């Protein structure tokens with residue numbers, strides 16, 4: 752549980768330390784993730800974070816198990832709409848999306864491209880495939896779930912209980928438009 756690992760952006764300037772295992776590892780097919788990925792991929796030097804079948808792979812980590820150890824000044828927040836509750840945090844040194852923070856959430860969805868391929872966590876399920884116009888082209892290697900399931904939320908709730916229902920605040924140096 753106390754195993755620590757350093758992950759980071761494409762250029763290496765922004766680094767995060769994660770402790771222990773993620774709450775869960777999944778791929779999201781929802782409209783918001785796909786729209787955000789498409790817009791963020793247009794930033795200078797950015798690479799798309801989508802898989803070949805348009806999924807966004809993330810590892811859900813308790814906020815108190817994620818630390819920003821370098822490049823905090825490069826972090827900017829991106830919202831799909833100004834009034835959106837959820838925000839995506841971008842390392843502007845190389846325009847690498849770093850994580851998604853849902854409004855009020857006690858976890859962060861860290862984008863899996865932050866890990867070197869050899870140590871990258873493997874997704875165990877796909878969620879929100881009901882948002883796709885045609886989900887038939889998805890690989891069948893892991894479960895393809897139409898929405899978020901009860902067990903998905905139970906895992907997140909279990910982590911929050913373990914955190915004593917705290918919700919650490921994360922600050923960034925500003926916003927970015929894409």
Ligand SMILES: [Zn+2]
Pocket residue numbers: 760761762763764765842843844845846847
């Ligand atoms: Zn960078």
Ligand SMILES: [Zn+2]
Pocket residue numbers: 779780781782783784785879
């Ligand atoms: Zn999503």
